[in-house]
Amino acid sequence: MSELIIIGQKAKEASYELSIASTEQKDNALILMAEELINAKNDIIKANEIDLETAKSKGTSEAMLDRLALCDDRIKGMADGLKDVVKLQDPIGEVISMWQRPNGLQIGQKRVPLGVIGIIYEARPNVTCDAAGLCLKTGNSVILRGGSEAINSNKAIVKALVKGMEKAGLPKESVQLIEDTSREVATEMMRLNEFIDVLIPRGGAGLIQAVLKNATVPVIETGTGNCHIYIDENCDFEMAKDITVNAKASRPSVCNSAEKLLVNEKIAGEFLPTVVKALRENGVAVKGDDASQTIINDIEKTSEEDWGKEYLDYVMAVKIVKDVDEAITHINKYGTGHSEAIVTESYKNSQKFLQRVDAAAVYVNASTRFTDGSEFGFGAEIGISTQKLHARGPMGLKELTTIKYIIYGNGQIR
Amino acid sequence: MSELIIIGQKAKEASYELSIASTEQKDNALILMAEELINAKNDIIKANEIDLETAKSKGTSEAMLDRLALCDDRIKGMADGLKDVVKLQDPIGEVISMWQRPNGLQIGQKRVPLGVIGIIYEARPNVTCDAAGLCLKTGNSVILRGGSEAINSNKAIVKALVKGMEKAGLPKESVQLIEDTSREVATEMMRLNEFIDVLIPRGGAGLIQAVLKNATVPVIETGTGNCHIYIDENCDFEMAKDITVNAKASRPSVCNSAEKLLVNEKIAGEFLPTVVKALRENGVAVKGDDASQTIINDIEKTSEEDWGKEYLDYVMAVKIVKDVDEAITHINKYGTGHSEAIVTESYKNSQKFLQRVDAAAVYVNASTRFTDGSEFGFGAEIGISTQKLHARGPMGLKELTTIKYIIYGNGQIR
Structure with a gap:
């Protein structure tokens, strides 16, 4: 035996x-x-x-x-x-x-x-x-x-x-x-x-x-977290910036840190420069799709492979999306079902996001970094299930x- | 693709x-x-x-x-x-x-x-x-x-x-x-x-x-059910007989039917002849260990292999046990974690059995045949989980x- x-x-x-x-x-x-x-x-x-x-x-x-x-x-x-x-x-x-x-x-x-x-x-x-x-x-x-x-x-x-x-x-x-x-x-x-x-x-x-x-x-x-922050058309830019920086840069090595930033095309021109500046000040290298490159011309271009990747590092990829629907479709396609957040002042879009995003934790106006046993009030945690x-x-x-x-x-x- | x-x-x-x-x-x-x-x-x-x-x-x-x-x-x-x-x-x-x-x-x-x-x-x-x-x-x-x-x-x-x-x-x-x-x-x-x-x-x-x-x-x-009925020292023999016959013979091909009968040694001499007679009248072939053969001499001898087996047929194996503790140990060793029942009038033994038997459904004074979505009141059932x-x-x-x-x-x- x-x-x-x-x-x-x-x-x-x-x-x-x-x-x-x-x-x-x-x-x-x-x-x-x-x-x-x-x-x-x-x-x-x-x-x-x-x-x-x-x-x-x-x-x-x-x-x-x-x-x-x-x-x-x-x-x-x-x-x-x-x-x-x-x-x-x-x-x-x-x-x-x-x-x-x-x-x-x-x-x-x-x-x-x-x-x-x-x-x-x-x-x-x-x-x-x-x-x-x-x-x-x-x-x-x-x-x-x-x-x-x-x-x-x-x-x-x-x-x-x-x-x-x-x-x-x-x-x-x-x-x-x-x-x-x-x-x-x-x-x-x-x-x-x-x-x-x-x-x-x-x-x-x-x-x-x-x-x-x-x-x-x-x-x-347990574990893998390719988490997204979606910045909706109608939102508080200051809050959106703070949540993005916190979700990415407060501890990039953990699974509840954000890897991707999705920005509504209607506000991308105004919001993106601010958030990219803040991310860079926090040591984050920003990558982006074609559309975001037209706004910030000195960011590295993303490849298809980026969207499914968990960097676990000071790297964040940006994608400009048409609306909340495209954001949800993108998240459900590339996400790992861990933690996903929307920053919005739209009641309708907040409900849609909560309902349609298929993940363990779905946030409105808060950082993904809260997905944690202690932060949820469980006192302890043996891991984070993504099944x-x-x-x-x-x-x-x-x-x-x-x-x-x-x-x-x-x-x-x- | x-x-x-x-x-x-x-x-x-x-x-x-x-x-x-x-x-x-x-x-x-x-x-x-x-x-x-x-x-x-x-x-x-x-x-x-x-x-x-x-x-x-x-x-x-x-x-x-x-x-x-x-x-x-x-x-x-x-x-x-x-x-x-x-x-x-x-x-x-x-x-x-x-x-x-x-x-x-x-x-x-x-x-x-x-x-x-x-x-x-x-x-x-x-x-x-x-x-x-x-x-x-x-x-x-x-x-x-x-x-x-x-x-x-x-x-x-x-x-x-x-x-x-x-x-x-x-x-x-x-x-x-x-x-x-x-x-x-x-x-x-x-x-x-x-x-x-x-x-x-x-x-x-x-x-x-x-x-x-x-x-x-x-x-x-889902599925496998090597279920036991344990007949305790102090119990209603009529109830014990009815539950045993129902659990075995009402539909032997299903997973919640009983396969094994454990009988307390203090009452085996009195109870076994009655229950074996009733089982046989319902078409059930009874097997038994050495101790039960000394009580009913014309039953087929069990082998070690029998105790882990799910017959799904008109066959039941009997084992004489010392007490509720031996019954629980036997069930936890050979059972498949499906449905297990005790027939007893002892409050202490009923609680012990409920607490210590490691199975999906543990019964006191009822047939194992009730482990079923409709019988539990769920209205429907996609299967019975044994994990x-x-x-x-x-x-x-x-x-x-x-x-x-x-x-x-x-x-x-x-």
């Missing part, structure tokens, strides 16, 4: 125990896990140094090294994250609705854990801790498969978390790390339908596509649950 | 139109589709005769021929089914919740169609009509891929449905049938992520496993929807 099957079996067994743990028990475990994380600080930093050395010797980029690096503050941040989860309401056990049938059967929908959640992620070791905390609070056991770059850090973190878990009297197999970071084992994990209920990949587009292609376990697709099944948009605790029907009878037969 | 890609593109375009169609328009289309179905009755029956002839020449079983066969009554049944969908509440447009954030953003969760639904199914041509009706009511376009055995019947049915759809002014590509029933095209369909949002396989375990293995489009797994993502248990109209976040701002940036 492969080691992974043993991990799977143990995770499944642990999930049955976790599913009946009280909120008190789970919260107590979260606090103890936070404590053990702080206690193990030095070990974690030592392990992280090994990972950093290896990464440096491979010529890893500064940005990547920064993602990988742990320090006192970052470990405290992880511990505080676990304590924050304590404050969130436990969704498990809620009976969402219950009704009675003419034959007297009483049928209820009860919120229960998913069971075993698999997380496949890349370099950032804080995901290890965040995911473990959210899965525990929702009564799920978790199998973590982080990247090889962070394997020593991840081992040290999981060791501390498990210690806290055991002190709280919960099964230590509630959080397990796959230590073999080979591609073969990752693929085996994606097909472990018998034991894993859901797989959540967290990372770049390459990772997510690989999981979607290979997994037979149900997957929640339509199960969860769409920021996934908080509720999205880590499923329901079961509980039926009270008194001898009914059919 | 393959024909399937063209079908996919058209379905996606149609889905945008359907998503903004009013309930009135959709209901009107359902009525016109029902009318056209009756108008095309003779054509449908003629087409069905060709399918039946081909099937007979291939030596198809009587049971299969019966599933395939259409007659006046069955076509009227399909038309009535469409009219019944008119009466169901349209779930689209409901804003499930809406809240305001400290920064003034107003965030709502709105129920919207999934988009394009793919249905892969086998011989029964009525699925063509049922699926089309439920998808239309929920504003989804549908791509149907039925079995080759029913291709002529399916073509004739879809032709009639499309006629009704067009008369109602809705896009004719809302319902499309894939006429090439080759395995290659089915596999291509399972990977059409760009255009299909969800795939629902309806049919036997072989079909469902093939879809799970090959699909990259998100799948809702935990998105939908679990009978899937009604709501399960054919997703949500999108609609966000009203007044210039918020982050």
